[in-house]
Amino acid sequence: MGSEVIIIPAIFGVLFGIYYLFISARNKERMALIEKGADASIFYSSKSKRITPIWKILILNISLLLMSIGIGVFIAGILHLTLGVEDDIAYPGTIFLMSGIGLFTGFNMTKNLDNK
Helix, strand or coil: CCHHHHHHHHHHHHHHHHHHHHHHHHHHHHHHHHHCCCCHHHHCCCCCCCCCCHHHHHHHHHHHHHHHHHHHHHHHHHHHHHHCCCHHHHHHHHHHHHHHHHHHHHHHHHHHHHHC
């Protein structure tokens, strides 16, 4: 019963530690660049780099992922019923395979969107 009391503060402590290390490392890196005389414009990202809005990329990848999961379930059902593949093997394997193909397709389509 006492472990629940310890786990929650430990999780928050780890999250705070990661955030603190990120901020302090970024500050040290920026201070070192300023001391060397680097231009301050490198700290700010320009909006001209990203042509395609992030919401289009997100919608594209989520839709391809969900469609590929549906196709994976459909193909796994066919494998199980017609070829006699065990359902414990057919469903997870086909779903993961098709999900990977869908995410890879989304990556390539996103890359093509940025090139246009």
